[in-house]
Amino acid sequence: MKTSAWMKISILFVLFTFLLAACATTPATPEVSEPETTDEPVVEEPFRVALIMPSAINDLAFSQSIYDALVKIQTEMGGESGFQFVYSENMFVVDDAAAAIRDYASQGYDLVIAHGSQYGSSLREIAPDFPEVSFAHGTTVDTFVDEGITNVFAYEAASDQGGYVNGVMAGLLTESNVVGVVGPIETGDAKLYIDGFKAGVMASNPEAQVNINYTGSFSDVALASEAANTHIGAGADILTGTAQMVVGAIGVAEERGVLWFGTQSSQTSLAPSIVVANQVYDWTVVLRDIISLIKEGTLGGKAYAITLANDGLVMDFNPQYTLPESVGQAAAEAIQGIESGSITTLP
Amino acid sequence: MKQFLSKFSVSSFFDAILPVFAALAAFGLGAFMLLALGANPITAYAALIEGALGSWNAVAETTVKAVPLLLVGLGICIAFRANVINIGGEGQMIIGAIFATLIGLNFTDLPGWLVIVLAMIAGFLGGALWGAIPGYLKAYFSVNEILSTVMLNAIAVQLMNYLLRGPMIDPAQAELASKIPQTARLDPLFHLPRLIPTRLHLGALIAVLLAIAVYFLLFHTTLGYRIRAVGYNPDASRYGGIRVRKQIVIAMLLSGAFAGLAGAIQVYGLNYRMITDGSASGFTGSAGFNGIVAALFGQLHPLGTIPASFVFGAMLVGANSLQRAMQVPSAFITALNGLVVVFVVSSEIWRRRRQHRRRLTARIVEDELVEATIKPETEAQP
Amino acid sequence: MIEDLFSTTVLVGILASGIRLATPYLYAAIGETFGQRSGVLNLGVDGQMLLGAFAAFYVALTYQNLWLGILAAIIVGGLMGLAMAYVTVNLQAQQGISGIGFYLFGLGMSDLLFQKLLGTVETVRGFPSLYIPFLSDIPFLGDIFFRQNILVYLAYLLVPLAWFVMNKTTLGLKIRAVGENPEAADSLGVSVARVRYFSIILGGMLSGVAGASMSIALLNVFQQNMTSGLGFIAVALVYFGGWRPGGVLLGALLFSMVNALQLWIQVKGIQIPSDFAVMMPYVLTILVLVLAVQRVRPPSALTKPFERES
CATH class of the missing domain: 3.40.50.2300 (Response regulator)
Structure with missing residues (x-):
């Protein structure tokens, strides 16, 4: 036992010396690690x-x-x-x-x-x-x-703007008149988007009901996916959601065949058959x-x-999903209305 | 004289630097990962050391990082010595910070020094409360503390999210549509004083002084003796007239209190307000977990935890600057941290074996440290 | 508003969701039960799950074969278990801490591999829902129990199997003996080291499958830190279940059902802050344990390394 312990220690020692040698050569490194600092007259x-x-x-x-x-x-x-x-x-x-x-x-x-x-x-x-x-x-x-x-x-x-446009489409596309939203915590960018989305649904379909679920976390993919299941169980036939943990919810939407609206980045690649449109930040x-x-x-x-007006927010429609013409029209009108200021997107 | 020599032999010096060798071995393994990532390991590790210790500012940053690790670690020393596994440091830090922040936001007309003192006490009490709950549940309801602390961490996070987006929200944010979940900024008079013109604040001094205090508490007071006795052998302690349940609650309460103080110091020394990103680590920087590792690296000894926290803090600070210098994904750093922890904790066996041999020859029986590490925590069953 | 919750839709929804949510907990916590019964606390479950989840996802995506993915998760989880076993049995390292080390390693490594091998969030066609003939057509019950995917069914089959192995086989007897009194077991000729190796590796494999059940059966995506601390809850559930597979099942179902309930509370628009809804499963798990006043003693040798006196 004794010899093997010393054997291991000597291996460690060799490693240590190796690293010391490595450190000894450090004076040359700052230039290597930060090539940007070479302030040569370019x-x-x-x-x-x-x-x-x-x-x-x-x-x-x-x-x-x-x-x-x-x-x-x-x-x-x-x-x-x-x-x-x-x-x-x-x-x-x-x-x-x-x-x-x-x-x-x-x-x-x-x-x-x-x-x-x-x-x-x-x-x-x-x-x-x-x-x-x-x-x-x-x-x-x-x-x-x-x-x-x-x-x-x-x-x-102004994520409420794209949220509003998504909401208008969702309100027109829903057949069950129930729409579900999956969010992280009730603040910031997520809150803006969700408030805008809700206003949009109400504008195009006052009959519809918007159910909102916050998972209390930006990382709990499993809970987000189960939140989607719960929305569908409660009759929702259209879902949307914001923040990075919604990838789980998109999978559920695809499996159960309900439509999805995305935000922040394009999420079309995750489920090309059911994503209607995304609000993309540019x-x-x-x-x-x-x-x-x-x-x-x-x-x-x-x-x-x-904003939508300065092309910082872009409505990215999924080409693989055929949007009914009337809905596309309504979305275009909503975009126009928001850009001209005739529509207020927050309640 | 023989005893004296054996305590300060080359061998025991080797014990002290053994963790360093182990960490270096982990770095050796990390070097292969770096090569696979297409980065030069030598340059990368140089950047890490440079970032952690390369300048006075770097040293200050490392110290600042070490402060919550040390404070949480002190609490861990107390809890683990009583054989209670406190993995609720994250939640205790949060509750402590909330209590402390409430003081700073509400007592705006008191003098600065008084608010700071009150806030530190409030943080201490908040953490104590959040630590006492699992202690009480363990002692009187046999609810295992690993279970209750894991759950209480999650509860504390949601409580923080609720408070910061509701009752405690910054009035300026409350008026905006996008309500960023943060409190108002603390009055500059309430900020912990800086020690030198870096981010190094008074908290560092407080933490070191408290480490000495905890050393005295554990090894030179009756309370400390009782706590250690309960951890070492609950049955014998009960037989010896110690109220085991009470000691468990006290140990857990104190453990939480130090974590709570760590939370208060993070707010008053660094952030000057509470902000949440929805997770615990966004606020704590995982100090509630990393403090456990620091305490164990420090052999569960309050004074040993001081250098251990500093080294661990250096790791964390250096790792971040490595990400910046080399654009290495942060995931590599997390994995490397894991390797370091595993290697260091595994290297312990050599120290224990040598101490065991030395003990057999020199018959030093009263070395309490050895006792504690040879007999790691068992379930104390009141 | 509250009365909205008392409908068959909600009840069926809660039960079906709860059963799904409990699946990864079951695999991980049953695996951890074996480890703890043999005397080893493994806090690295979450890391094992993440690596298992990634391995399963990557292999399933590359080779278009889900069972190969499961195999990959088992191998990766088993390897993590092997490393954990070496560190805790041979090197006698402090178990809680080495577990945290393995957790961090798994957390970082799975993310690193994800970034290097995939680079972006992708989806995979996971295990489809398996409708059990006839049974799935039973009103309500069919929806809840018989329209899940295969990994969900297997998780629940694992519970009686684990109970059987633990209580009715020689292997189980050895595991329990090693966890209760390693010295005695050793003197009877049981190899403490070998039994602990077996239990920890088995635990690692099951954690791997737990990860796989998320990445290629329930969620069908991989994302960094996708378990989000779920492995720690699984460890807590082992304590809740008093180191018995049946108790673990109870704990996993309770936690998951309450989680499903809080989702419904929010969906039904009941006026409590969402944060408090999210808190519910955690609070209730503690409360139930307090009220149940169960006094199950943990395995005596839990977290104690064993060294033969020679």
Whole structure:
């Protein structure tokens, strides 16, 4: 026993020395780990963005919407040479996100995006320490400009608008006059979407009943799927839902053959036969404007909202689902009404 | 003299750094994962160390991260010594934070220092309450504490969600259509003072002082003796006239109280308001769980938990900066953390075996630490 | 409003939902029961489930064969069990902590593999609902019991099977002996190590199947952290059930039925904040245990490593 223990210890020791040797070579590493900091005189330096988001880049929901937008902007601006971005995903711990924001800011990124309303408080602390860096955060309207902070942009999504359009269609398509909604917790973006959706259903079909279910979590896929089952059991023939845990609910909708309306990102690929339409967030509108303002030297103070009118919210209809013409018409009218301001989407 | 020598031998120094070797072995395994991810492990680990300890600011961040781990860990030292497995740190932190935040939001006309003191006490009490419930249920209703603490964590999260989107919501948010679930910001007078111009706050000092206090409590007071006796041998303790049930409730209550204080310090030292993303870890950063690991790395000794928390905090901070520097998915870091925990806890066997041998030769029987680790927690049945 | 809940639709809905929701808990908690009965507490169930869920999903998607997916989940879960067994039996590591380590590993690793091998949320055609001939046509009962998928049926068959193995076979006797009094078992010639290895690996395999039951039977998707702490509830249910398969079944059904009930409470628009509705299953599980005043003693050697005196 004794010899084998010492054998293992010596193996550990070799590993340790190996790692020490590795550490000894670290002086060379900073350049390797951060190739962006090579401030060689290039003709035009690429625009550099750092992104902090609460869930994964492939969540088919909130985080993916901003990631996709940055990828799009990168192609527009000529790839790596014109636009670079790095990200920290799954930063659901507010405190860790704060450390990340501060770290990115001190590395001299042109723009640091804190993609989550929960980061606002930390950003308010950090932004004044880095007056030469521009920050953006959302979804919120607060740029802190009234507190004398001038380098923060704010953005939000008027998700009630797409919710309203989805709702109008749902109200017309339902035969049982019962529509079900699966949400995470009753706040923020989810609340906006659901309120808008409900208003839309009521507008097109006052007879219909909208049942709402909150799962109390953004990650409980199993409960979200059972919530969908419950809605169908209660007579719903159309479902919608928001946040990343609804993927479970979409599966149930497909299996039981009821229609689904998506939001945040396109969810058509999950169930092509039953998804009617998605409200897709396209943050490029906001990002383009922020980037051009930064290039002109304005680092903050402006609040944005993506809406149907400015093409930040896009209604993405599933081509594989044949929408009755009258319903399509009603949706188009709703979009028009919202854009012109003749329809209010929140009760 | 012989005793003295054996206590400070090379061998016991080796005991102390054994966890470091184990962690390095885990990192060695992680290196292969990094290679598979297409990242250079040497550069990656350099970034990790740089991020955790590379500058004064990094050290401050690491310390800040270690504070809740240490506080929760202190509570764990108490509970585990009494043989109660408290995995309710997450919920206890949340309730403590809620209590503390209520003080700061309601007593706005009191002087700053007083509000801070009251808030810390409130956090302590809130955690104590949430810890006493499973303690009481275990002692008097035989409800296993693993079950009740898991359930109470979930209940605390929903309670927080309700309060933050309802009664405690920031008045500014209440007026908006998108009601972000957060409280109003605490008055700047109520923030815990910063020690140096980083995010390092007074909480670090409080935590270290409390670690010393818990050391005295456990090893130099009657209460501490009783708690340890109950954990070591409940039947003998009862025979010896100790009220076992009462000690279990007290141990659990104290354990929760330290977690509650950790929650209060997170609010007053870092976030200055409560915000929820719907989950426990969004607020606690999983300190309620990680504190257990820190305490066990520290051999369930309050003073050992200080360096253990710091090292674990460094891991967490370094891991985040590794994600930033190399764009390694955060999932890798979670997996690596898991490997480190498994390797370190597995390496314990060598230390125990050597101590066992040493004990046989030197016959040091009063080494309480050894006792505690040779006999890990069993179910105390009152 | 409240009276809306007392209708056959709601009752049938609650029972059917509860039976589905309980399925992953059953696999995981029965597996954990074997481990704990042999004296090993495994807190890593959630991690094992996640890796099992991913393995099953990936294999089922790649090879278009669901049973191959189940096999993959069993293998991956078994391997995790093997590692856990080595660490807790041979290295005698503190069980609760090593379990947390394995949980973190499974949580991270399943996500990492998901990102590298799939990259995005996809769906798979999972096990279809299996209508049992004749029985599925019985009014109400058919809906509740006989229109589920095969993994749901198997989960409930597992309960009597586990009871039988535990109480009526030599193997079960050995497991219980090792968990109660390893020294005595050892002196009677039972290999404590081998029995614990068996129980932990079996537990890992069942946790793997629990994950698979989510990813390729009930939900048919894989997403990072899709179990959302479900494995920890499963461990809690073992305590609820007093280390008996029947008790575990009772606990799993109670928790899931109350969860189904709270979904209906919300759907029926009963005016309580949704957060309190979500809280219900957790509160009730504790309350029932308090009121039941059951005094089942845990296996005496639970969490104690065993070392032969030589």
